[in-house]
Amino acid sequence: xxxxxxxxxxxxxxxxxxxxxxxxxxxxxxxxxxxxxxxxxxxxxxxxxxxxxxxxxxxxxxxxxxxxxxxxxxxxxxxxxxxxxxxxxxxxxxxxxxxxxxxxxxxxxxxxxxxxxxxxxxxxxx
Numbered sequence: 001x002x003x004x005x006x007x008x009x010x011x012x013x014x015x016x017x018x019x020x021x022x023x024x025x026x027x028x029x030x031x032x033x034x035x036x037x038x039x040x041x042x043x044x045x046x047x048x049x050x051x052x053x054x055x056x057x058x059x060x061x062x063x064x065x066x067x068x069x070x071x072x073x074x075x076x077x078x079x080x081x082x083x084x085x086x087x088x089x090x091x092x093x094x095x096x097x098x099x100x101x102x103x104x105x106x107x108x109x110x111x112x113x114x115x116x117x118x119x120x121x122x123x124x125x126x
Contacts, residue, residue, distance in 0.1 A: 010058045010069075015047060017065045031064050032057065035093070063093045076110035077103040078117055085121065087114040 018028060029043035037060040038053070045051045053061075062068065068089070075090040079098030087110035088094040090103055102117075104110035 010062070011046060011049070013067060014058075014061050014065060017067055021065070023065075028061060028064060032060055035060065035064075037093075060093050063088075074107070075103060075105065076107045077101055078110055078114045080117070080121070083121075085114050085118040087111045 014028070017023075018025065025044060025047050028047070029040035032038055032043055033040045038057050042051075042053060042057065043061070046053045046057070076087060077090045077095065078085055078087055078101070079095050080100035081094060081098040085100075086094055086098070087104075087107065090101075095101060100117075102113065104113050
């Protein structure tokens with residue numbers, strides 16, 4: 001029996017998003033390098049089709065471009081990053097770099113909680 005599988009070409013997805021947003025490969029390479037994820041050359045070789053990358057690098061590229069591979073089983077939460085609160089997948093790069101993490105479950109509940117937490121922080125800082 002054959003199983004129906006779905007395979008996403010993350011490299012193609014990243015290139016498409018870079019093109020549609022008017023960003024360059026240099027922008028992504030510089031962003032991930034400055035975040036300490038990988039070298040610039042790693043991104044150039046990956047996007048050029050010369051090599052593959054580890055999931056951590058691919059995930060950071062998706063996060064930098066605000067791309068998601070929506071999985072109904074993904075767990076979402078909110079995290080405070082500097083002066084703001086963001087909704088993100090639990091375990092993502094944003095989740096790991098922030099503080100005051102809170103697991104919410106679904107993406108919708110995380111986005112709702114995100115705006116509520118941000119309002120609370122803004123009124124508290126006044």
